[in-house]
Amino acid sequence: MGNGMFLTEEEKKILDGEFGETLQKVMKTVVLYGQTFGAKRLVKLDGPVHLVTSFGIPMLTPVFEMMEELIKSNIKAREPFTVDPRPLDYRNVPVSIAKKLIFKVMYGKQKEYEVQLKAVGLKDDNAFTCACYLPEVGNIPKKGDILAWAESSAVVYANSVIGARTNRNSGIIELMSGILGKTPEFGFITDEGRKATWLVEVKTSNLPNPQVLGSAIGMKVVEDVPYIIGLDKFLGLGLSDDTKDYLKDMGAASASNGAVGLYHVENITPEAVEMGRNLLVDGYKSYIIDDEEIKRVINSYPVMWKNINAKPKLCFIGCPHLSINQLYFWTERIIKALENIGQKKLKITTILCAPPDVIDAFKRDEKTYNKLIQTGAKITYICPLMYMNNPLCANEAVITNSNKLRTYSTARFYLDDEILERIVRGY
Amino acid sequence: MSKIFKGRVVLGGNFKGEAVVTHKGLNILASFQKSALKKSKRVICADQNNEELYGRDLTDKIICLPTTIGSTTGGMVLEAVARLGIAPAAMLFSGHIDSLAAAGVILSDVWVNKRIITIDQLGDEFLNTVKTGDVIEIKEDGTIIIE
Numbered sequence: 001m002g003n004g005m006f007l008t009e010e011e012k013k014i015l016d017g018e019f020g021e022t023l024q025k026v027m028k029t030v031v032l033y034g035q036t037f038g039a040k041r042l043v044k045l046d047g048p049v050h051l052v053t054s055f056g057i058p059m060l061t062p063v064f065e066m067m068e069e070l071i072k073s074n075i076k077a078r079e080p081f082t083v084d085p086r087p088l089d090y091r092n093v094p095v096s097i098a099k100k101l102i103f104k105v106m107y108g109k110q111k112e113y114e115v116q117l118k119a120v121g122l123k124d125d126n127a128f129t130c131a132c133y134l135p136e137v138g139n140i141p142k143k144g145d146i147l148a149w150a151e152s153s154a155v156v157y158a159n160s161v162i163g164a165r166t167n168r169n170s171g172i173i174e175l176m177s178g179i180l181g182k183t184p185e186f187g188f189i190t191d192e193g194r195k196a197t198w199l200v201e202v203k204t205s206n207l208p209n210p211q212v213l214g215s216a217i218g219m220k221v222v223e224d225v226p227y228i229i230g231l232d233k234f235l236g237l238g239l240s241d242d243t244k245d246y247l248k249d250m251g252a253a254s255a256s257n258g259a260v261g262l263y264h265v266e267n268i269t270p271e272a273v274e275m276g277r278n279l280l281v282d283g284y285k286s287y288i289i290d291d292e293e294i295k296r297v298i299n300s301y302p303v304m305w306k307n308i309n310a311k312p313k314l315c316f317i318g319c320p321h322l323s324i325n326q327l328y329f330w331t332e333r334i335i336k337a338l339e340n341i342g343q344k345k346l347k348i349t350t351i352l353c354a355p356p357d358v359i360d361a362f363k364r365d366e367k368t369y370n371k372l373i374q375t376g377a378k379i380t381y382i383c384p385l386m387y388m389n390n391p392l393c394a395n396e397a398v399i400t401n402s403n404k405l406r407t408y409s410t411a412r413f414y415l416d417d418e419i420l421e422r423i424v425r426g427y
Numbered sequence: 428m429s430k431i432f433k434g435r436v437v438l439g440g441n442f443k444g445e446a447v448v449t450h451k452g453l454n455i456l457a458s459f460q461k462s463a464l465k466k467s468k469r470v471i472c473a474d475q476n477n478e479e480l481y482g483r484d485l486t487d488k489i490i491c492l493p494t495t496i497g498s499t500t501g502g503m504v505l506e507a508v509a510r511l512g513i514a515p516a517a518m519l520f521s522g523h524i525d526s527l528a529a530a531g532v533i534l535s536d537v538w539v540n541k542r543i544i545t546i547d548q549l550g551d552e553f554l555n556t557v558k559t560g561d562v563i564e565i566k567e568d569g570t571i572i573i574e
Contacts, residue, residue, distance in 0.1 A: 062506045062534070170502030172502060
């Protein structure tokens with residue numbers, strides 16, 4: 001062990017089992033993982049980890065057993081961490097008895113698992129979201145911070161929009177790193193690993209939908225790093241709140257339709273602002289995205305419904321979770337669209353997903369919150385993917401503006417304007 | 428006539444068995460989840476997007492692949508099938524192993540005590556040569572013999 005990797009005296013002692021067998025296994029896991037990718041050493045984490053595993057699905061028996069072992073050995077993460085969203089919220093996302101029975105089996109270990117999460121260092125009861133980096137949630141890294149995150153949409157945001165450094169870790173590896181307070185130095189942690197191998201030129205006539213642009217990029221570059229030009233023409237320079245939201249959704253689509261863990265956007269994202277096209281490697285590949293390409297990508301999405309003409313039963317907006325800015329945006333759009341046709345209620349049950357802390361902040365603006373709720377829209381903290389994992393839910397006609405949700409479920413994708421039209425008019 | 432390839436040992440071992448080949452990324456979650464949820468006695472690949480693997484028995488097989496793709500829960504799912512005793516016997520990668528697969532085989536090895544022999548960097552020629560149903564011999568030093 002430690003082959004090819006420099007370990008400090010303390011790390012060696014942990015690896016030799018001087019601090020107990022469980023911590024030895026934690027170190028062994030992280031060292032083996034690092035060695036596999038040619039890491040020469042472990043580097044200190046600058047911020048808390050963010051876990052991908054938030055769901056107590058009985059299939060993950062080894063995870064529960066490992067957590068129990070950690071707890072018995074009194075081992076926890078060095079800093080309080082955040083975790084992906086909870087799977088269920090019967091109050092705001094009501095389900096039939098049949099669905100509830102299936103959910104009870106599917107997430108039968110949820111309560112026990114949440115107890116385990118708390119015991120190993122979960123931040124608090126509100127720490128369940130995929131968008132942990134939002135200001136209200138507070139797991140906010142700084143540029144250059146070394147992290148060990150796993151949730152793919154959070155990884156790509158932290159790396160690209162914030163300029164922090166995390167690999168696209170698998171679940172559990174991030175927890176092990178959080179326990180040690182260290183992660184192997186390779187990939188996106190290094191300067192070399194952050195270089196772009198693709199030049200992506202956006203040549204559309206208008207700002208493309210972020211979910212489709214991200215999808216196009218992800219499908220083309222897969223796990224490579226793209227350097228994107230042409231977006232500053234629409235988004236302006238630097239990172240406004242609107243731009244951050246745009247990049248959040250674009251990144252999530254690129255990470256799920258491909259496996260993008262880092263992108264640079266010329267004149268916008270921090271490393272691109274600093275280094276410009278010096279981020280591109282020699283011999284980079286090129287990809288042009290124009291109006292035709294956007295159309296082609298949208299038309300390539302399969303419709304997974306049994307009856308493609310079915311009337312939608314449900315609409316999910318907010319995968320990844322919405323920022324407070326986006327909650328206000330959708331509230332305004334929904335209310336205006338209803339007013340325009342003299343209608344008070346939405347015709348399709350519409351669920352807006354956001355972090356618990358963002359929902360709390362939004363609810364404090366009672367007037368706006370009540371206006372939204374009066375339209376029949378609901379706000380929840382769940383992960384819609386976990387909802388759609390229920391086979392009975394998967395059989396229903398669900399629509400979404402999320403490309404991640406489309407990719408991992410039977411939900412049908414529509415652009416924002418089409419979604420609005422459909423939830424208001426009910427088709 | 429047998430063909431010999433040499434790769435890098437991620438987790439070594441000696442094994443002889445049957446190959447199952449995919450030329451596109453193996454989606455761990457989509458492929459294994461259904462069998463793991465049902466606690467089946469064998470993993471039958473459930474990924475409808477992978478026509479080479481869909482419906483095939485993956486338990487105790489040697490999966491030959493370029494990479495794994497999909498959700499970052501993939502590593503844990505692989506560990507879960509290892510815990511159930513229905514994991515593949517080996518994974519042979521033509522390129523560099525990815526972070527999800529690496530996590531899965533390492534977690535299985537360290538926490539479940541189940542070794543999934545893993546060799547990577549076998550080259551594109553390996554994946555172009557091996558066929559589903561071939562008998563493969565894996566040696567401790569990363570040598571692969573397709574019989």
